[in-house]
Each structure stands twice: as C-alpha cells, then as structure tokens.
Amino acid sequence: MGARYRAPPPGHVVTLPLDPLTALYHRASGQTHVVAPPVPEMLALLVDPLTPGELLAALGERYDLPDGDMAALTARLDELAAIGLVTCDAV
Numbered sequence: 001m002g003a004r005y006r007a008p009p010p011g012h013v014v015t016l017p018l019d020p021l022t023a024l025y026h027r028a029s030g031q032t033h034v035v036a037p038p039v040p041e042m043l044a045l046l047v048d049p050l051t052p053g054e055l056l057a058a059l060g061e062r063y064d065l066p067d068g069d070m071a072a073l074t075a076r077l078d079e080l081a082a083i084g085l086v087t088c089d090a091v
Contacts, residue, residue, distance in 0.1 A: 002051045002052070002053070003051065003052070003088050003089065003090050004049035004050060004051055004088070004089045005046055005049060005050060005051075005052070005055065005077050005080075005081065005086045005087070005088050005089075006046055006047075006048070006049040006050075006086060006087050006089070007043045007044075007046035007047060007085070007086055008026075008028070008084075008085070008086075008087075010047075011027075012026070012027050012028060013025065013026050013027070013043070013085065014027070015040065017040075018034070020036065020037070021034050021035065021036055022034070022035050022036075022037075022039070022040045024039075024040075024043075024085065026083075026084055026085060028084060029083075029084050031083070031084075033083060033085065038059060038063065039076070039080070039085075041059065041062070041063065042055065042059070042076070042077075042080075043080075043085065043086070045058050045059065045062075046086055049089060052070060052073050052074045052077060053070065055073065055077070056068045056070060056073050059073075
C-alpha cells in the first residue's frame with residue numbers, strides 16, 4: 001500500500017475563504033496559514049485517510065486536472081504534514 005494522509009478532525013482547523021486564497025487557522029499550533037487552491041480542496045477530501053494516488057484520483061473526478069502530477073502532490077502533502085495540517089500514517 002503506502003502512506004495515507006488525513007486532515008485534522010472537524011473543528012481543529014478554522015477556514016476563512018479570501019478569494020482566491022484561503023486562511024486556515026490551526027488551533028493546535030496557533031498558526032494561521034494562507035493557502036491557494038487546491039489545498040482547501042485537498043483537505044476537504046482528506047476527511048478519510050487517502051494515499052496520494054487515491055487523492056489524485058478523487059481530485060481528478062471533481063476538478064479539471066489536465067496533468068495530475070503524483071510527485072508534486074506527494075510533495076505538497078509532505079509540506080502540509082510538516083506544518084501540521086495533515087497527518088501521515090506510513091503503512
């Protein structure tokens with residue numbers, strides 16, 4: 001299988017849309033992060049743990065992804081894990 005990523009439980013991150021960006025307040029760290037699409041969409045899909053491949057497929061079903069890049073998506077997930085916006089469960 002592979003690593004599975006998961007967003008924090010509901011209520012742990014406060015989201016404020018600031019078209020076209022989104023502010024995310026991470027309660028556990030007390031930090032606010034300003035992110036661009038597709039980060040909010042990724043977090044919404046990561047309510048249940050997903051592998052990067054599963055997340056890429058889900059994003060492709062919902063949004064126009066002309067060239068989904070698995071390496072770029074995995075790098076973004078690792079960045080989000082480093083700041084605490086997702087957790088990674090290695091399998």
